[in-house]
Amino acid sequence: MMMVRKRSCFIFILMMIALMGTQDLKGQNGKALFEKSCVACHTIGGGRTVGPDLLGVNQKRDKTWLISFIKSSQGFIKSGDADAMALFNEFMKIPMPDQNLTDAEINQILQYINEKGGAGEGTGEAKPEPAPVLIGNVNSGLDLFTGKKSFTNGGATCISCHTVNDKAVYYGGSLAKDLSQSYKLLQKAGIESVLQYLSFPAMSDTYSKNELTAEEIADLTAYLQKVSEKSDQQTQAGLGSYFLLYGILAFFILIAIIEAFWRNNKPKSVKDHIYNPYGL
DSSP states (O other), X not given: OHHHHHHHHHHHHHHHHXXXXXXXXXXXXXXXXXXXXXXXXXXXXXXXXXXXXXXXXXXXXXHHHHHHXXXXXXXXXXXXXXXHHHHHHHTTXXXXXXXXXXXXXXXXXXXXXXXXXXXXXSSOOOOOOOOOOOOOOHHHHHHHHHTSSOOTTOOOOGGGTXXXXXXXXXXXXXXXXXXXXXXXXXXXXXXXXXXXHTOSHHHHHHHTTSOOOHHHHHHHHHHHHHHHHHHHHHHHHHHHHHHHHHHHHHHHHHHHHHHHHHHHHSOOOXXXXXXXXXXX
């Protein structure tokens, strides 16, 4: 009888160990899946980048909604879901790529986000040291963008696919988006995230084996910031010119209307019929 009890206790302990190991593996899988599929555009408590910060997303949205959006955000948006459309518009209509993930894998990611969101708050978990902030060089960023300066790891030049509204850039590619307003849309964290994690499929195909260095990312970010700021200034100057032109045009139209009204209503002299008998 004692042997049976000991054996039952031993089996129970093994089952608990196996269960704990399974839960830990799920957490590890969630982390690996997040780093593979999500970290390029999202953070957990680090602020918005290309996409929203996912801290607390499990409390903001129900699981069915999250699974549908993660699997095919564009399909979900086209279905007319109001929250999905609002999120799409809030993030400058930058499409989130469809994720080839099972429901179970998405649940593991959501579990990891939930656990990660609570880490460091009274748990005693040490927070990682912040990465040193690099100050980008605008001129170096321009040279990297145009190809005057080669990337350290041999990646293709930006100008082969992109263009910007900059007098220093005489030509540009048309295979991908105009980057003139990219910094305004994504801000520093977003640009750096895109360049570091190669957020879009075309970028991943081009640079997966030719990753950019931290210094190159900082330089390109600084250059795109300058381009965006100059583009805004040119837009404001252009609007000022348009307002001036339309103001002058409106003034002359007003003068013409007044002149026509005055001619038709000015008082006629007593002898007007003598000088103009035909009413001309």
